[in-house]
Amino acid sequence: MSNISDLYKIKKIGxxxxxxxxxxxxxxxxxxxxxxxxxxxEKAFISIYPFDLGRIDPSHEDVLKGNIKIKELxxxxxxxxxxxxxxxxxxxxxxMAERFLREGFCGIGExxxxxxxxxxxxKPYIDLVIEYDxxxxxxxxxxxYPRSRPRxxxxxxxxRIAFKWPKAKIxxxxxxxxGDWENSIEILKRCDVSNIYIDTGGSVGDSGMIERLxxxxxxxNILFGSDNIFSTSIARIEDADVDExxxxxxxxxxxxxxxxxD
Amino acid sequence: xxxxxxxxxxxxxxxxxxxDIEEVTNLLKKHGFKKIYIAxxxxxxxxxxxxxxxxxxxxxxxxKNLAINTILLPSINPDYMPLNxxxxxxxxxxxFFQGYVTAPAYQGYKIDSLKTIRVFERLCEYDKRVIIxxxxxxxxxxxxxxxxxxxxxxxxxxxxxxxxxxxxxxxxLLTSFRYDLLKEVENKISEKEFFxxxxxxxxxxxxxxxxxxxxxxxxxxxxVLATKTPLTYPSVSIYRVLYSDISDSFKKDILERNILRFxxxxxx
Numbered sequence: 001m002s003n004i005s006d007l008y009k010i011k012k013i014g015x016x017x018x019x020x021x022x023x024x025x026x027x028x029x030x031x032x033x034x035x036x037x038x039x040x041x042e043k044a045f046i047s048i049y050p051f052d053l054g055r056i057d058p059s060h061e062d063v064l065k066g067n068i069k070i071k072e073l074x075x076x077x078x079x080x081x082x083x084x085x086x087x088x089x090x091x092x093x094x095x096m097a098e099r100f101l102r103e104g105f106c107g108i109g110e111x112x113x114x115x116x117x118x119x120x121x122x123k124p125y126i127d128l129v130i131e132y133d134x135x136x137x138x139x140x141x142x143x144x145y146p147r148s149r150p151r152x153x154x155x156x157x158x159x160r161i162a163f164k165w166p167k168a169k170i171x172x173x174x175x176x177x178x179g180d181w182e183n184s185i186e187i188l189k190r191c192d193v194s195n196i197y198i199d200t201g202g203s204v205g206d207s208g209m210i211e212r213l214x215x216x217x218x219x220x221n222i223l224f225g226s227d228n229i230f231s232t233s234i235a236r237i238e239d240a241d242v243d244e245x246x247x248x249x250x251x252x253x254x255x256x257x258x259x260x261x262d
Numbered sequence: 263x264x265x266x267x268x269x270x271x272x273x274x275x276x277x278x279x280x281x282d283i284e285e286v287t288n289l290l291k292k293h294g295f296k297k298i299y300i301a302x303x304x305x306x307x308x309x310x311x312x313x314x315x316x317x318x319x320x321x322x323x324x325x326k327n328l329a330i331n332t333i334l335l336p337s338i339n340p341d342y343m344p345l346n347x348x349x350x351x352x353x354x355x356x357x358f359f360q361g362y363v364t365a366p367a368y369q370g371y372k373i374d375s376l377k378t379i380r381v382f383e384r385l386c387e388y389d390k391r392v393i394i395x396x397x398x399x400x401x402x403x404x405x406x407x408x409x410x411x412x413x414x415x416x417x418x419x420x421x422x423x424x425x426x427x428x429x430x431x432x433x434x435l436l437t438s439f440r441y442d443l444l445k446e447v448e449n450k451i452s453e454k455e456f457f458x459x460x461x462x463x464x465x466x467x468x469x470x471x472x473x474x475x476x477x478x479x480x481x482x483x484x485x486v487l488a489t490k491t492p493l494t495y496p497s498v499s500i501y502r503v504l505y506s507d508i509s510d511s512f513k514k515d516i517l518e519r520n521i522l523r524f525x526x527x528x529x530x
Contacts, residue, residue: 001263001518004510007294007500028469035469038505178463182276204463205498206399207278207491231467231505235497241279 010234012040013248016255019110019137019173019199019225021049022073022080024066029073035230036079042252045259046070047083047137049228050112056151057114060092067100074104081106081261083137086125087114094124101132106261109137110173113152119164126161126168135169135197135258142179155184159191166195169258174227176202176236181209189216197258199225200250201233210240210250223258224251263500264521265290265298266459267335267363267393267437267488271321273303275399278492283322286492287329293489293496297331299525301363305337306395311365333525335393338362340381341371354388360525361391363437366398367414374421386430391525396439396462399493414439416446423450431455435524437488440464441472448479457524459488460499460516467502473516474506482512486520 017036023029028049036044048066050056058066066085074080082105086093097108108125111117117138129136138161141152155172162170172188175181175198188198200210200222213222226233237247268290270283280286283300290298302318305311315336322334336359343350353359362385365371371378373394382392396414412418426434435457436444441464444451451458458480465472476485487503489496503516 001514004504004513007263007504007517031469031471035505038468203466205490205494206463207493207495208276228469229466230469231501232498235467235501236495239495239497 010039010238013251014042015040015224015234015251016259017041017044017226018171018223018255018259019201019227020044020046021110021228022046022070023049024052024069032228033077039230039234041079041230043079043081045081045083045106046073047085047110050085050110056112057089058087060087060090060096063087063090063093064096067096071100071103081259083107083109085109086111088117088121088125089114094128097125098128101128101134104261106259107134107136109135109171111136111138113139113141113149115151117153117157117161119161122161126165129169130165130167133260135171137171137173137199139173140177140184142175142177142181142184144180144183155187155191158196159187159193162191162193162196166193168195170196171223171258172196172198174202174225175200175213176204176206176209176233177227178202178204181206182212185212185216194218194221197221197223199223200237201225201227201229203229203232205232205236207239210236211242214240214242214246219246219249220254220257222250223255263293263295263487263517265295265489265491266435266486266521266524267461268298268300268491269303269493270300271303271318273493274307280492283325283332284328287332290489290491290496291329293500295330297333299333299335299361301335301337306363306365306398308337309339309342311337311339311342333360335359335361335363337365338381338385339365339371340378343377343381354384354390359390361393363393364395366395367412370412372412372418373414374418374425379422379426382434383427383429386427386433389433389526391433391435392430393435393437395437396443398438398490399463414443416443419443419447420450423447423454423456426454428454432457432524433526435459435486438462438490441466444476444480448476452480452484455484457484457486457520459486460502461488461490461494465502467498468505468507471506473502474508477508477512482508482515483520483523485516486524487517
């Protein structure tokens with residue numbers, strides 16, 4: 001076998017990762033930093049890892065603690081940009097979100113599965129992201145078969161939000177996060193609104209996924225994301241049978257257009 | 263590098279590319295493979311695997327000038343073993359076949375049934391390797407489409423490992439197994455010296471370095487690289503190993519040496 005070092009082929013092109021989580025635990029944060037450097041990720045938009053908050057519907061105090069930790073991380077590391085984590089069920093989280101946006105956070109999310117993002121619940125946050133011209137990243141399950149997670153958002157829910165608020169930039173999280181991604185792409189295609197984006201993160205390595213996204217979805221709305229599963233997320237794009245120009249759009253150009261904050 | 267399991271031919275549940283064996287071998291050559299073990303995709307989904315393997319051999323033999331050393335792995339479904347004894351003998355004594363890939367369990371067999379265990383033990387007696395598939399596209403939850411079929415559970419996997427004879431030590435590869443299942447039985451896997459591969463979507467890859475965790479719990483010498491091409495992008499499995507926080511020597515073992523150890527003494 002040739003030298004192991006000959007097998008590393010990833011080009012360092014200044015990737016912009018729109019879906020990353022920071023942790024309450026600094027050992028995990030150090031690992032995160034290590035991989036950000038190894039893979040040459042220039043900017044990572046980070047929100048607190050939802051499981052670190054103890055429950056899927058954490059209290060306002062826990063949410064605040066998570067966001068303060070993210071603020072500490074972005075102050076420490078120049079490649080990090082902040083995303084405000086919120087629980088749609090906490091009314092106090094709206095003011096908190098505005099405060100963090102004013103302080104330079106670059107978006108809201110990842111809105112996790114405390115409750116389905118029904119228009120009435122998400123409206124205050126949509127008003128904020130429109131006002132501050134930042135995107136909102138929402139956790140989505142690409143499930144075809146029923147599971148025991150009734151609070152999880154579907155692509156349908158996000159299409160409805162994008163349609164209702166055309167000025168809001170809505171990011172569907174991790175197309176490769178599990179489930180039936182082919183079904184999700186079909187729905188996105190039919191949804192046909194220009195303000196819905198998708199991040200390419202997740203652990204699923206199914207071939208053809210990126211090619212199909214590029215072929216059937218708006219290619220300028222595909223954003224590189226990893227959900228911290230860096231090696232798999234980069235491998236998918238590297239192996240995809242699409243032009244290099246399109247890969248650069250996904251890795252860098254599209255995220256820079258969506259996230260205006262420096 | 264050597265690929266412990268890749269496929270060619272049509273996949274019945276979605277369009278995958280490439281399906282042609284020449285194109286699969288060309289693709290894997292580009293990724294740096296010098297040898298691959300390959301199964302005919304459709305053969306995993308036949309009831310009569312005698313027919314399936316005949317079709318697999320025909321298609322395999324049609325291929326000319328493969329870019330890399332390519333070894334065909336036939337399929338087996340222990341629930342549909344033929345009654346014809348001469349066929350069974352032929353299957354076991356066939357020098358051409360060095361290992362058998364099982365149909366995914368959701369295709370209809372119970373991993374801990376006496377029948378399954380006997381079939382696998384017979385194969386081991388004849389020094390064949392048994393490659394057991396859990397869920398081919400695990401997170402897509404294909405098994406949910408087969409409501410009344412079998413799924414490998416923690417209990418059934420434990421039973422299977424407990425019951426199977428030691429003659430199968432180092433001759434079984436658990437492929438595309440979910441990480442949570444592997445963790446539940448990690449002690450038993452290392453005790454019976456079963457191999458596991460890197461192809462399951464639940465193995466993630468850095469930052470969640472599950473390859474490293476498995477080297478610590480099961481042992482680096484029992485992990486092999488399998489890409490599951492063309493179902494999966496080949497680099498997904500390769501990067502999981504390359505970027506894992508383990509030594510270069512362990513990486514070399516997983517990417518090549520352990521695969522030679524698993525497939526054993528066969529010279530090709």
